[in-house]
Amino acid sequence: MSKGSFLYGLWCCGVVALFLMSAFSGYSPFADGGRATRAGFYAGGPNHK
Amino acid sequence: MSDPAINAITCPACGGTVEMRAAGYSVTIVCQYCSSVLDVANPDVRIIERYQEAARALAIPLGTRGTLRDVEWEAIGYLGRSEGGYYPWEEYLLFNPYHGYRWLTTDGRGWSFGTMLTATPDYVSHGVLSVNGETYDAFFRGDAQVDYVLGEFYWRVAAGEQVQTADYVRPGTMLSFEGNESERNWTLNELLSPKEIRAFGVDPPRPWPGSGRPPLPHQPSPYGANLKSFLKLGLITFAALIFIIILFGRKGEPQAFTMALTPGREAISQSFGPIMLPRPRQAVTISAEAPGIDNLWVDIDYALVDRKTQASYEAYGLVEHYSGRDSDGAWSEGSRDKTTKLAVVPAGTYDLVVDASASRWSGSGSSSSYATDGWSGSEPSVSLDIRIAPGGFFLSNFWLALIVVIVPIGFLLWRHASFETARRNESDFAASDSDDDEDDE
Numbered sequence: 001m002s003k004g005s006f007l008y009g010l011w012c013c014g015v016v017a018l019f020l021m022s023a024f025s026g027y028s029p030f031a032d033g034g035r036a037t038r039a040g041f042y043a044g045g046p047n048h049k
Numbered sequence: 050m051s052d053p054a055i056n057a058i059t060c061p062a063c064g065g066t067v068e069m070r071a072a073g074y075s076v077t078i079v080c081q082y083c084s085s086v087l088d089v090a091n092p093d094v095r096i097i098e099r100y101q102e103a104a105r106a107l108a109i110p111l112g113t114r115g116t117l118r119d120v121e122w123e124a125i126g127y128l129g130r131s132e133g134g135y136y137p138w139e140e141y142l143l144f145n146p147y148h149g150y151r152w153l154t155t156d157g158r159g160w161s162f163g164t165m166l167t168a169t170p171d172y173v174s175h176g177v178l179s180v181n182g183e184t185y186d187a188f189f190r191g192d193a194q195v196d197y198v199l200g201e202f203y204w205r206v207a208a209g210e211q212v213q214t215a216d217y218v219r220p221g222t223m224l225s226f227e228g229n230e231s232e233r234n235w236t237l238n239e240l241l242s243p244k245e246i247r248a249f250g251v252d253p254p255r256p257w258p259g260s261g262r263p264p265l266p267h268q269p270s271p272y273g274a275n276l277k278s279f280l281k282l283g284l285i286t287f288a289a290l291i292f293i294i295i296l297f298g299r300k301g302e303p304q305a306f307t308m309a310l311t312p313g314r315e316a317i318s319q320s321f322g323p324i325m326l327p328r329p330r331q332a333v334t335i336s337a338e339a340p341g342i343d344n345l346w347v348d349i350d351y352a353l354v355d356r357k358t359q360a361s362y363e364a365y366g367l368v369e370h371y372s373g374r375d376s377d378g379a380w381s382e383g384s385r386d387k388t389t390k391l392a393v394v395p396a397g398t399y400d401l402v403v404d405a406s407a408s409r410w411s412g413s414g415s416s417s418s419y420a421t422d423g424w425s426g427s428e429p430s431v432s433l434d435i436r437i438a439p440g441g442f443f444l445s446n447f448w449l450a451l452i453v454v455i456v457p458i459g460f461l462l463w464r465h466a467s468f469e470t471a472r473r474n475e476s477d478f479a480a481s482d483s484d485d486d487e488d489d490e
Contacts, residue, residue, distance in 0.1 A: 005278040008457055012286040019290055019450045023297035026332030028443035031392030032364040045346075045410045046371035046382050 070125045071144045075201035111200045115248035129197030160246040161238035185217035185224045188266045188476045220269035264472040272465040298442030308433040310407040322400035334441035338386035338434045350404040355397045
């Protein structure tokens with residue numbers, strides 16, 4: 001295995017480890033929780049045309 | 050290698066002593082002092098062609114020995130060649146008394162070890178030949194001439210000699226044809242590694258792209274092998290991600306609650322619980338559904354409050370659905386359900402506090418038509434079903450991980466494509482080969 005492949009293998013291991021940790025602890029940078037409640041008046045309605 | 054017979058002859062042109070390294074095999078020898086071509090096939094050495102030219106300094110001085118592919122070879126002859134004076138390259142004739150002759154060729158971008166074939170390659174299809182079951186694609190076609198000669202050869206060589214040439218390639222190997230009216234030769238040139246060519250005391254040239262020159266026609270992509278292992282590792286990683294999703298992406302048993310909302314009324318606040326979260330940390334999935342709503346939106350504020358610490362984890366959800374009819378016909382948009390996910394909620398006993406309000410869209414499009422600040426009188430109530438469950442899987446995490454894994458593969462793929470483009474651009478057959486015939490087979 002070349003040096004590049006070895007480094008990429010390490011990279012993939014890191015990704016899998018982070019993914020495993022996030023799955024185990026229920027973490028996501030895109031989670032809805034923690035976002036501010038919609039402030040002010042929401043003028044609902046369709047975007048249709 | 051045991052020493053072959055080394056004889057010395059006297060150059061009839063300049064009187065210099067010329068060593069013969071393959072005595073008994075060589076037909077011509079070029080004097081290293083005056084470059085005159087001498088006939089050594091007969092005991093009486095005679096001048097074939099007379100020159101008064103100083104010998105060129107060679108990268109591999111004649112007489113140099115080196116081991117290639119487990120055989121020790123001695124450089125005995127040198128040819129400087131070109132295509133009509135352009136695209137020059139060099140060929141060294143190697144000799145071993147037990148293994149015969151080989152070629153060492155370079156055009157400054159790399160070195161190849163050439164073995165003459167005793168059989169003609171097989172024709173496979175237009176521009177494709179086969180040797181020992183391996184196929185070679187057409188790359189070059191042209192005429193080559195001998196510009197400079199030094200050393201000894203097994204045929205009568207002279208500067209100015211011209212032959213037709215054609216090259217066919219596969220990664221690592223080039224199949225070269227040379228021929229004229231009387232003779233046709235095929236040579237298999239294997240690309241040598243930098244380590245191998247150092248056996249002859251030569252510093253290997255800088256590889257592409259640092260060389261500033263295109264890759265050799267038969268140079269394998271330096272990214273090709275890595276690309277295969279990168280793809281394998283990427284697939285393994287993908288499988289591992291899927292496995293983790295299956296293992297940890299499941300939700301726990303959900304708890305369901307219902308709220309009744311009247312459009313246009315003030316927000317209603319209700320608390321539901323207890324909600325038990327068993328794991329030290331987990332995601333929490335809250336889904337809201339307002340079945341049957343139309344031209345309505347429901348604002349929902351969630352607060353998951355720890356009964357013990359009063360720590361609150363908040364989120365926002367919006368359920369909305371609209372429909373109508375215009376000149377294009379019926380339309381609808383929005384969704385009657387919405388899933389909201391909270392991240393990294395610690396273990397504990399929680400209450401879910403929900404603040405929700407429903408508002409109607411009248412359909413006129415003007416701001417005054419939104420019934421948000423007063424009761425509209427006869428509005429029926431809307432049912433809001435809320436389900437909360439510990440656990441859940443963030444699909445966004447999966448896409449992010451996949452992008453991070455794929456980016457290096459994409460970069461390598463781009464480098465590989467750049468290399469192959471640079472290599473193929475050198476080919477006479479790069480753009481179109483429809484007007485070429487196959488008269489070399």
